[in-house]
Amino acid sequence: DQQVKQNSPSLSVQEGRISILNCDYTNSMFDYFLWYKKYPAEGPTFLISISSIKDKNEDGRFTVFLNKSAKHLSLHIVPSQPGDSAVYFCAASGTHNAGNMLTFGGGTRLMVKP
Amino acid sequence: DADVTQTPRNRITKTGKRIMLECSQTKGHDRMYWYRQDPGLGLRLIYYSFDVKDINKGEISDGYSVSRQAQAKFSLSLESAIPNQTALYFCATSDTPPKAAKQYFGPGTRLTVL
Numbered sequence: 541d542q543q544v545k546q547n548s549p550s551l552s553v554q555e556g557r558i559s560i561l562n563c564d565y566t567n568s569m570f571d572y573f574l575w576y577k578k579y580p581a582e583g584p585t586f587l588i589s590i591s592s593i594k595d596k597n598e599d600g601r602f603t604v605f606l607n608k609s610a611k612h613l614s615l616h617i618v619p620s621q622p623g624d625s626a627v628y629f630c631a632a633s634g635t636h637n638a639g640n641m642l643t644f645g646g647g648t649r650l651m652v653k654p
Numbered sequence: 655d656a657d658v659t660q661t662p663r664n665r666i667t668k669t670g671k672r673i674m675l676e677c678s679q680t681k682g683h684d685r686m687y688w689y690r691q692d693p694g695l696g697l698r699l700i701y702y703s704f705d706v707k708d709i710n711k712g713e714i715s716d717g718y719s720v721s722r723q724a725q726a727k728f729s730l731s732l733e734s735a736i737p738n739q740t741a742l743y744f745c746a747t748s749d750t751p752p753k754a755a756k757q758y759f760g761p762g763t764r765l766t767v768l
Contacts, residue, residue, distance in 0.1 A: 572755050582761055631755075633754075640748075640751050645696050646694045
């Protein structure tokens with residue numbers, strides 16, 4: 541059973557608009573959440589993270605929101621740019637699982653149209 | 655130069671063949687990981703190593719083995735490849751806790767088993 545789920549396999553957004561990528565988790569022991577971005581023929585790269593003691597973390601055009609009661613996090617990209625087109629993976633970590641191992645969601649492919 | 659390298663980048667092999675995927679890193683990290691990516695399933699952990707003498711099975715280790723030849727090198731072997739091992743394989747490294755959750759990925763190996 542997947543502990544981290546990204547229910548939207550793909551998302552298409554117009555350039556300049558907001559992109560919202562969603563992620564749900566089931567294990568309440570997760571206390572640190574990350575988003576990774578992956579371009580074709582490349583490995584995933586770290587984008588932004590958030591600790592469970594916060595409900596928001598912002599880095600330039602990227603903001604991650606965490607709703608612990610709903611076990612839900614989201615990544616907002618404003619404004620979206622064509623270069624943001626990639627697959628985005630949500631990942632969760634907790635001290636309960638052998639030293640901060642990551643559990644990944646299935647990924648969401650974002651397409652930003654010019 | 656890339657911090658995490660993987661060889662080969664692409665490999666086509668036949669059922670029953672033994673194959674080795676190699677990973678090297680220059681980040682000086684003790685922790686190394688092997689993942690496979692399948693469409694819709696995200697990245698799933700195959701094996702991980704916290705140091706040269708510490709190797710652990712991940713979520714999907716059946717059919718795979720690993721060797722940690724040095725701090726910088728971690729190889730993955732498929733002793734007898736089968737078609738459902740066709741996937742993208744990623745090596746990753748990380749620092750020790752509390753920074754362990756942020757992982758650095760190699761560019762991946764696309765493996766096809768016929």
